[in-house]
Amino acid sequence: MKKFFSEFKTFAMRGNVMDLAVGVIIGSAFSAITTSLINDILMPLIGLLVGKDTFASIVFHVGSADIMFGNFIQAIFNFIVMAFAVFLIVKVVNSLHKKKDEAPAAHPAPSKEEVLLTEIRDILASKK
Secondary structure, three states: OHHHHHHHHHHHOOHHHHHHHHHHHHHHHHHHHHHHHHHHHHHHHHHHHHOOOOHHHOOEEEOOEEEOHHHHHHHHHHHHHHHHHHHHHHHHHHHHHHHHHHOOOOOOOOOHHHHHHHHHHHHHHHHO
16 A cells, blocks of 8 residues: 555656646636636627627527527637637747747856867967
């Protein structure tokens, strides 16, 4: 049993698992923000154009069945907004990585051997 918990601890503390956990937590918070953006800001504006409060209120009645077509449209709209927001975030992060990669690497200071060899080279060049 002790070995099992040791293996689990090793698994859980690897970088990928911790990164995934942080991503899930931030993703759920981000989902709440985009849901609020859609429900509280965008849908009332779209509602003015469509004439309904939300897409969810669009219902077709076929016999005794209610086809909630509006819920489907709302889910597609939510997905598009979320995908666009994630695209923008990834684009910004990639541009930040690109700038970091483009930064020129500083040349390290020459070692004592290199300084000595440079001095010898200069002395030999001045004697010619």
